[in-house]
Amino acid sequence: MRFRLRVLGWVTLVVAIATGATAWLTLTITTAQVADATVASERDIETIISTLAGYGQAQGTWQGVPATVENLSQTTGQRIRLVTEVGEVIVDSDTIAGRTARTPKAPTYWVNPRPVLEIAEQDLKLAIKITTTAITNYRIDVRRAACLTAAEVTMSVNGLFNGIPRLLPAERQLRLTDPVRFRSVLNDCNAFAIQTSEGQRAADMAAAQTCDGSVDRLACLRVAFADRTASDAPVPLQLQLGAVNEPQAPAGPILAAAALVAVLAIAATMLLSHRVLRPVTLITHATRQLALGQLDRRVPLVGNDELTAMAHSFNQMADSLQRAEERQRRLIADVAHELRTPLANLRGYLEALKDGVIAADPAIFASLHDEAVLQQRIVDDLQELALAEAGVLAYQRHRIDLGELLETCRVAHIAIAEPAGIRLVIDCPTPIYLEADPDRIRQVIGNLLSNACKHSPPGGTVTLRAVASTSHAVIEVADTGTGIAEADLPHIFDRFWRSDTARSRRTGGSGLGLAIARQLVLDHGGTVGAVSQIGAGTTVTITLPY
Structure with missing residues (x-):
């Protein structure tokens, strides 16, 4: 058959x-x-529990939770009911929807927003100090969060310290649209939290010190933290899903x-x-040829069905592999080209010194040292680019002031700009803050700033500009230099590319700076591009998410 x-x-x-x-x-x-009951899937249950626990943990109270319950009920299609340990109903999605509350369906789950203290420190005195500080900070944070929640300010968890969350306002929209009200509410809640927490640190420390002599001191400290914060932290609630006698x-x-x-x-x-058979046979044959190294093999596209889409995906994969192979070959050729001549020069000088053809003097050794440093710079840049493209380059992200970072870059390049008669200007009218690695972003801007200074004539201006958009910060490095030809713009971020082929590595750098800058920006979730006009200058634009 x-x-x-x-x-x-x-x-x-x-x-x-x-x-x-x-x-x-x-x-x-x-x-x-x-x-006969609507039973939530494991994923729905996990989503509901984690979302509700996250709300209670961030807000420091269950006040305002009905909106979250309503949204979860609409998203998951589940009837959601929160009840205290003594049976008091906090919220019921049936009631929110205007229906008569139905009898809930077993089983019952627990939503516990209370954090657990995590201490790895074995020194008892230091562990007691950490516990006392954690109790005090958490009490203040929870009281402030509950106060802000009552003022309709959304909170968020800003990192964990020894397992304890730090709570900060997340209402950026309110901060922008009504900054006066936001600042007033924040000040009032800060004062309330601090004033109502005064005088409790001694009792907190006394509770922690009772663990001296305990068999499991760390477990005892966790219990002390839980006991001292129990009156402020939101209580655990029972979660009931579904209802009996569903249609x-x-x-x-x-x-x-x-x-x-x-x-x-x-x-x-x-x-x-x-x-099915003919397209599958074609794809199978093409796959075997691709495995044998024939990267130019493609599958003919006929029709507009799923098999055609699969063939199209195969062709895209083959195109990607072929481009990757070509990039690898081009990179090897570029590296060989960049290193061949200087290494040959080094070898020639060393052989001449060895044979006594030229006399050894400090100038010769200085020149050889400079050339070796240039080769080391190329190798270091290649390694950094390889790490960045492989996604293993380490980033230390912090909340940074973009205007302050631009000023740091400007000051660092004054020594280059002033002797060349170039003026460095910063245009950052409003404070802009974002989460990024300051050293890497400084490296990106510094590279662009150095290039702008190299290509600007005496009397020129290089402007560092930063503006805030809805979801991104926009950084521009604009110069009044010679400009870049339109045909060259797509290549300025390529490895070893130089607009002037006559420029050497000594005057033009390693040719890897812009490629590294692009990869660092991409790793931050941003974009980078450039526009230019011959004789008018070049503007490089970077966008970075907040």
Whole structure:
């Protein structure tokens, strides 16, 4: 029997059996009323619990949680009810939706927003100090968060310290649209939290010191933290999902749907059996040739169905592999080209010194040392670029002031700009803050600033500009230099590319700076591009997310 017929026969048999079994099982379950409750999936349960626990942890209170419950109920399709340990209902999505509250369905889950102190320190005195500080800070944070929540300010967790969250306002929109009200509310809540927490540190330390002599001191300190913060932290709540006696599915539509699925599946199988084999054979053959190194092999595209899409994906993969191979070969050639001549010069000078053809003097050794340093710089830049492109370059992200960082870069380049008669200007009218690695961003801006100074004539100006958009910070490095030809703009971030082929490495750098800068920006989730006009100057634009 031909493979096409075997495929048709087996698929038809499987479809018929699967459809019949599905219809029978569905009807049996419906008849027996096993599915009389809406049961959340494990993923829904995890999402609901983590979201609610995150809300209580960040806000420091359960006030305002109905909006979150309503959103979760709409997203997951689940009836959600939160109840205290003594049975008091905090919120019920049935009530929110305007329905009569139904009897909840077992089982019950717990939502616990209270953090657990994590201490690895074995020194008892230091561990007691850490515990006391954690109790004090958490108490102040929770009281401030609860106060801000009452003022309709959304909070967020800004990192964990020994397992304890630090809570900060997340209402950026309120901060921008009504800064006066935001500052007033924040000051009032800060004062309230600090004033109501005064005088409790001694009792906190006394509670921690009771662990001296305990068999498990770290466990004792965790209990002390929990006891001292229990009156401020939001209480754990019972989570109840679903309701009994949910509407049952009638048997008639189920059987009709099963029959329709079977007919459609068999018809589709018959249709596919005529069309599947040839495209699959072509793709299989092309895959084998690709594995043998024939990277120019492609699959012809005919039609507009799923198999054509698969063939198109294969061609895209082959294109990507071919481009990667070409980039690798070009990189090897570029590296060999960059290193061949200077290494030959070094070898020639060293052999001449060895044979006594030229006399050894400080000038010769200084020149050889400078050349060796240049080669080391190329190798270091290549290593940094390789690490960045491989995604293993380490980043230390902090909240940085962009205006302050630009000023640091400007001051660092005054020694280059002033002797050349170039003026460095900063245009950052408003404070801009973002999460980034300050050293890497300074490296990017410094590289662009150095290039701008090299290409600007005496009397020129290089402007560092920063503006804030809705979701990104925009940095511009604009010069009044010679400009870049339009045909060269797409290549300025390529490895070893130079606009002036006559420039040497000594005057033009390693040719890797802009490639490294682009990769560092991409690793921060940003973009980089450039516009230029011959004789008017060049502007490089960087966007970085907050």
